[in-house]
Amino acid sequence: MAKYINDFLGTNIKVVGVQSELADAMYRSYHAGKLLPSSREGKTIADGIAVREASEQMLPLVMEFADDIICIEEKEIIQAIRDFYYNPKVHGKKFSTSEHFSYKYPQRTLPANKPSYSNTRPLDRIEGAAAAALAGVSHLNYGRMDIGNREHITVLAILSGGNIADDVFQKIITK
DSSP: OHHHHHHHHOOOOOOEEEEETTSOHHHHHHHHTSOOBOSOOSOOSOGGGOOSBOOTTHHHHHHHHOSEEEEEOHHHHHHHHHHHHHOOEETTEEOEEEEEEOTTOGGGOTTTTOSOEEEEEEOOOOOHHHHHHHHHGGGOOTTTTTOOOGGGOOOOOOOOOOOOOHHHHHHHHHO
């Protein structure tokens, strides 16, 4: 969708995907221009993006709509979860998340079974996939994406997901 906005508004939005080093199939496939499996074994904390093989259907879409795919180390994902918990601010603004509920999923609909409901709440934790996006910001290759002067750009990292097991989360933040 972001790429269509470029055409409509004349903007220069770039889309960058982020993968863990332990599930780097799309990273490898994107840069090779053909399907390749993940190069490493192991379980990533970013289970929401733990794809071991890129699909024939997805690779052409990623090639068309992504400007880059970057790969980050597992320790960077873990550090991003920790950093976000202890200091969830950027430029003095606390992150928040929008919760959206729908009539399609009444078990999630609040309050009193209204057809739709939206609420913003403070975000106190992120899961591995969201942390990968946050950690990936420091790996952006501004030159390769032809963005220009990085002092005059806005970077948006979509931190989607706060569903991390309590015991895993506690281990990460107490280390």
